Amino acid sequence: MSTHVIPHHFDNAEQAYQSSKLGFWLFLVSEILLFGGLFVAYIVFRSLYPDMFHEASGELNRIMGGFNTIVLICSSFTMAMGVNRVQHNDPKKAVMFLAITIAFAAIFMVIKYFEYSHKIHLGLLPAGFYHYDGITHPRAPLFFSLYFVMTGLHGVHVLVGMGLITWVLLRVKRGDFSNQYYTPVELVGLYWHLVDLIWIYLFPLMYLIG
Amino acid sequence: MSDHKHDHRKTYLNVWFILMALTVITVVAASINFGKINLFIAMAIASVKASLVILYFMHLKGDATLNQVVFLSAFGFLAVFVLLTLSDVIARPPVAPVVVTKIQGITGNQGVVMARLRNSTPEQIQKGKAIYMAQCATCHGENADGLGPAAVAFNPKPRDFKSGYWKLGGEPSRVYHTVENGMPGTPMPAFKGLTPEDRWAVVHFIRSFSPNTPADTRATLALIGLKPDGTPQSVSTEKVIPELPVDFIIEQIVKENP
Amino acid sequence: MAHAEHAHANYLEAKKGIWSWLVTLDHKRIGVMYLWTTLFFFVVGGLFSLGVRLELLKPGPLFQPDTYNKMFTMHGAIMVFLFIIPIIPAALGNFFLPIMIGAKDVAFPRLNLLSYYIFLVGSSLAVGALIAGGVDTGWTFYTPYSIRSASHVILITLGVFINGFSGILTGLNFMVTLHKLKAPGMTFFNMPLFLWSIYATAIIQVLATPVVGITTFLLILERVLKIGIFDPALGGDPILFQHFFWFYSHPAVYIMILPGMGIISEVVTVFSRKHIFGYKAVAYSSLAIAFISFLVWGHHMFVSGQSPLSNFLFSWLTMFVAVPTAIKVYNWTATLYRGSIVLATPMLYALSFLFMFTIGGVTGLFLAALSVDVHLHDTYFVVAHFHYTMMGGTVMGLLAGIHYWWPKMFGRMYPELWGKISCAFIFVGFNVTFLSQFILGKLGMPRRYHDYFPEYAGWNMVSSIGSLFIGIGFLIMFIYLFWSLKRGAKAPANPWDGKTLEWQISSPPIEHNFTKVPAIPASPYEYGVKG
Numbered sequence: 001m002s003t004h005v006i007p008h009h010f011d012n013a014e015q016a017y018q019s020s021k022l023g024f025w026l027f028l029v030s031e032i033l034l035f036g037g038l039f040v041a042y043i044v045f046r047s048l049y050p051d052m053f054h055e056a057s058g059e060l061n062r063i064m065g066g067f068n069t070i071v072l073i074c075s076s077f078t079m080a081m082g083v084n085r086v087q088h089n090d091p092k093k094a095v096m097f098l099a100i101t102i103a104f105a106a107i108f109m110v111i112k113y114f115e116y117s118h119k120i121h122l123g124l125l126p127a128g129f130y131h132y133d134g135i136t137h138p139r140a141p142l143f144f145s146l147y148f149v150m151t152g153l154h155g156v157h158v159l160v161g162m163g164l165i166t167w168v169l170l171r172v173k174r175g176d177f178s179n180q181y182y183t184p185v186e187l188v189g190l191y192w193h194l195v196d197l198i199w200i201y202l203f204p205l206m207y208l209i210g
Numbered sequence: 211m212s213d214h215k216h217d218h219r220k221t222y223l224n225v226w227f228i229l230m231a232l233t234v235i236t237v238v239a240a241s242i243n244f245g246k247i248n249l250f251i252a253m254a255i256a257s258v259k260a261s262l263v264i265l266y267f268m269h270l271k272g273d274a275t276l277n278q279v280v281f282l283s284a285f286g287f288l289a290v291f292v293l294l295t296l297s298d299v300i301a302r303p304p305v306a307p308v309v310v311t312k313i314q315g316i317t318g319n320q321g322v323v324m325a326r327l328r329n330s331t332p333e334q335i336q337k338g339k340a341i342y343m344a345q346c347a348t349c350h351g352e353n354a355d356g357l358g359p360a361a362v363a364f365n366p367k368p369r370d371f372k373s374g375y376w377k378l379g380g381e382p383s384r385v386y387h388t389v390e391n392g393m394p395g396t397p398m399p400a401f402k403g404l405t406p407e408d409r410w411a412v413v414h415f416i417r418s419f420s421p422n423t424p425a426d427t428r429a430t431l432a433l434i435g436l437k438p439d440g441t442p443q444s445v446s447t448e449k450v451i452p453e454l455p456v457d458f459i460i461e462q463i464v465k466e467n468p
Numbered sequence: 469m470a471h472a473e474h475a476h477a478n479y480l481e482a483k484k485g486i487w488s489w490l491v492t493l494d495h496k497r498i499g500v501m502y503l504w505t506t507l508f509f510f511v512v513g514g515l516f517s518l519g520v521r522l523e524l525l526k527p528g529p530l531f532q533p534d535t536y537n538k539m540f541t542m543h544g545a546i547m548v549f550l551f552i553i554p555i556i557p558a559a560l561g562n563f564f565l566p567i568m569i570g571a572k573d574v575a576f577p578r579l580n581l582l583s584y585y586i587f588l589v590g591s592s593l594a595v596g597a598l599i600a601g602g603v604d605t606g607w608t609f610y611t612p613y614s615i616r617s618a619s620h621v622i623l624i625t626l627g628v629f630i631n632g633f634s635g636i637l638t639g640l641n642f643m644v645t646l647h648k649l650k651a652p653g654m655t656f657f658n659m660p661l662f663l664w665s666i667y668a669t670a671i672i673q674v675l676a677t678p679v680v681g682i683t684t685f686l687l688i689l690e691r692v693l694k695i696g697i698f699d700p701a702l703g704g705d706p707i708l709f710q711h712f713f714w715f716y717s718h719p720a721v722y723i724m725i726l727p728g729m730g731i732i733s734e735v736v737t738v739f740s741r742k743h744i745f746g747y748k749a750v751a752y753s754s755l756a757i758a759f760i761s762f763l764v765w766g767h768h769m770f771v772s773g774q775s776p777l778s779n780f781l782f783s784w785l786t787m788f789v790a791v792p793t794a795i796k797v798y799n800w801t802a803t804l805y806r807g808s809i810v811l812a813t814p815m816l817y818a819l820s821f822l823f824m825f826t827i828g829g830v831t832g833l834f835l836a837a838l839s840v841d842v843h844l845h846d847t848y849f850v851v852a853h854f855h856y857t858m859m860g861g862t863v864m865g866l867l868a869g870i871h872y873w874w875p876k877m878f879g880r881m882y883p884e885l886w887g888k889i890s891c892a893f894i895f896v897g898f899n900v901t902f903l904s905q906f907i908l909g910k911l912g913m914p915r916r917y918h919d920y921f922p923e924y925a926g927w928n929m930v931s932s933i934g935s936l937f938i939g940i941g942f943l944i945m946f947i948y949l950f951w952s953l954k955r956g957a958k959a960p961a962n963p964w965d966g967k968t969l970e971w972q973i974s975s976p977p978i979e980h981n982f983t984k985v986p987a988i989p990a991s992p993y994e995y996g997v998k999g
Binding site for chain 3: 283287290291295297299301303322325441
Binding site for chain 2: 018021022025026028029032033036037039040043044047048062066069070073074076077079080081084088189190193194196197200201203204205208209
């Protein structure tokens with residue numbers, strides 16, 4: 001059972017829990033604005049060169065992108081289930097769901113790896129290194145700059161998420177959590193859903209405009 | 211610990227199912243060409259999916275009002291960022307071709323330049339020597355004695371700068387004025403083709419030979435448009451350059467960064 | 469009983485040794501560490517400014533142009549990112565925020581310490597850039613020059629990027645603390661106004677700092693991966709960089725000034741022995757400034773080639789910032805009216821703030837007006853304007869705060885006479901330095917040039933001499949502050965007759981701030997005299 005001690009400067013567990021949650025929502029706000037900058041760049045260039053985006057997006061693999069979307073949605077679902085199981089004192093199932101979530105994240109990264117290596121092979125690289133002659137529009141390299149930066153930053157978040165989920169999984173296994181204290185699991189869950197959320201927008205904006 | 215009493219598993223399953231269905235729908239919709247509406251359809255579906263994730267997976271529905279306000283404010287500020295940036299990007303006038311005008315030497319704050327150049331420096335004298343040899347020596351002589359090869363044909367004879375005598379006056383600004391405008395009624399031409407810098411260089415060079423070099427006076431300063439104390443009239447009344455002398459600036463930059 | 473004694477020792481003596489400082493979770497100690505670190509950077513940045521003024525003392529080059537470019541860049545970057553943004557919230561805010569709401573600590577003490585170390589890492593990178601040879605882009609890192617510059621742009625922008633996380637986490641920590649950790653009876657409307665300003669600052673830190681994060685991140689990628697988003701040679705848009713940069717950096721200006729305003733609200737009230745005039749107006753105007761600060765960034769770009777539509781919108785929106793700002797100045801002035809004014813050093817700084825910040829604010833309106841800005845843009849008028857707000861405003865607020873809270877923080881009084889002398893030096897020196905720059909700017913002297921025409925010589929000489937006075941003022945101040953740490957008179961618990969909670973506990977405070985849950989007064993400024 002839980003051996004969690006409430007930090008001395010809090011009056012009770014509820015206050016500590018609510019504080020952590022508010023803090024984490026604020027953190028997610030800063031994450032949204034971090035990615036927001038990239039979306040602003042995307043919107044600006046898309047409004048300037050709509051045809052280029054149309055043409056360049058055709059080079060992305062819709063099947064891989066779509067499959068990855070499904071993988072992330074499934075992982076979001078298993079994450080929610082994992083948190084739910086921790087809250088209901090069911091660590092065994094919780095560990096299972098968290099492990100599946102990590103597996104989904106890994107699948108996502110593997111597919112991403114194949115996508116990236118294919119693009120790199122073709123020369124569809126960020127603007128300064130771009131050397132592909134299948135697209136006529138002169139600004140097409142910008143699309144791939146945005147593609148790599150946006151999906152790259154998202155990919156980093158996936159990797160960080162995998163680390164965090166592994167961490168809470170180990171703690172669940174050790175029996176750190178119960179229906180009285182599960183804050184870290186819930187917060188990691190929120191983080192993971194945000195990673196999913198960003199991909200939900202990245203997918204149509206990158207893959208589905210060709 | 212607010213909501214762990216409820217079991218959300220069924221909700222999660224439903225949400226998961228709807229999300230999967232919407233993913234399929236958005237892929238199918240994208241492959242049909244609706245024209246410009248395609249983007250709106252894709253964004254609408256994405257927003258529905260995002261809302262489901264936020265409301266049910268992240269439990270923003272039923273969370274504290276403060277947390278709801280906090281999270282949604284992110285999107286509000288993001289909208290400000292997007293809209294005000296777009297107010298620039300989509301409304302920029304087309305770029306007009308830059309008009310490049312060749313401007314001889316330094317212009318613009320001419321008075322300021324004049325005020326600075328009228329004091330002799332060794333560099334100026336050095337520079338003036340080269341210009342003198344090219345432009346003046348034929349008549350005034352290589353030794354500044356008025357005995358250049360062409361001098362024989364002239365009447366009156368070219369000035370011997372070593373004599374200490376100045377026909378119109380030996381003040382720097384007066385000599386400058388003479389170089390610029392020539393001496394009507396004599397063979398001395400107006401060197402308007404030289405830049406102000408070059409003219410000043412010549413002035414300082416030839417004055418370096420003379421035993422009689424009076425200082426500027428109120429009247430001679432006025433000749434070249436300076437105030438009695440030798441400072442420029444006033445910045446605000448100076449001529450403003452209507453167009454950017456691009457090549458002049460490029461020249462300067464190249465000079466400073468060899 | 470060792471434990472009980474230990475619990476009642478003051479925070480400076482409760483634990484011994486350098487290690488106890490390095491791993492401390494005590495918000496007071498973390499605040500003090502921030503204070504010394506940021507003051508160190510202030511001295512470094514200040515020395516660069518003296519270098520700049522030395523070059524401009526007389527026409528004609530003294531340093532190489534490249535050296536001059538690096539000096540003003542490092543002055544700007546260090547002052548902005550390593551001193552003025554962090555110092556008040558992270559040092560004074562950290563120390564006093566929990567005490568003022570009757571809490572034992574901030575909501576996340578570990579995160580607080582982590583923020584400090586993140587700040588240290590980011591700052592070290594910036595200092596690394598300095599040691600490696602400096603940066604010559606100006607503190608704004610405008611593209612495309614910052615992509616091409618051979619100086620150490622990556623190091624310093626990485627430093628800014630990392631420092632950003634420190635700011636975000638500090639802001640987040642403060643917001644949660646203010647929402648969740650107020651002692652019973654403490655509400656948003658009977659907490660000191662300093663905390664309202666810290667709260668408004670925290671909002672900006674959380675919302676705007678991520679954008680400078682992504683901006684510097686993209687700039688680093690521009691240089692490493694040639695992504696071309698801001699590089700016209702690769703099809704990108706350099707003006708987009710300016711949008712990104714100012715979306716953070718304009719609100720960041722209010723990260724700098726809002727906490728200063730908060731200190732002024734405290735000091736003006738305490739040294740007028742009178743309730744603040746219009747508590748709610750001052751409180752809400754902090755939030756209004758924070759909100760409007762997000763709508764005005766384009767006024768830095770009137771001559772950058774931004775669209776006429778944006779120019780119009782941003783010029784118009786910028787005027788609105790003047791309203792909440794003027795409300796504050798009005799309320800402070802009204803608080804002074806018929807107060808029993810005590811002219812101690814903190815109050816002298818507060819009055820200096822009122823005088824100079826008003827000049828800075830009003831000249832800001834000149835610059836917000838589109839047509840006037842086209843004339844004054846990138847001249848010394850702008851330099852003078854933002855020094856009047858940043859130094860005349862924030863630094864005066866900071867100095868008021870440091871003197872006001874010095875007895876509480878270190879348990880010693882500073883020497884009052886020397887405080888006044890150094891204040892006089894700084895006040896006179898500052899105005900001599902920067903009033904003359906208004907004139908130079910109006911005459912058309914451009915900023916960031918290492919040389920100028922002889923006609924600007926007179927006022928430049930005046931300005932440089934003024935900067936020497938500022939330097940002397942600060943030298944005196946640092947000497948007496950260090951002196952007072954060991955030799956100053958022991959400070960009583962409440963030397964200024966303050967009514968806020970930090971004055972109800974011992975000087976310096978004990979490790980956990982309060983021995984029992986404090987009684988919260990109905991108002992933080994109960995002087996029995998109505999506002």
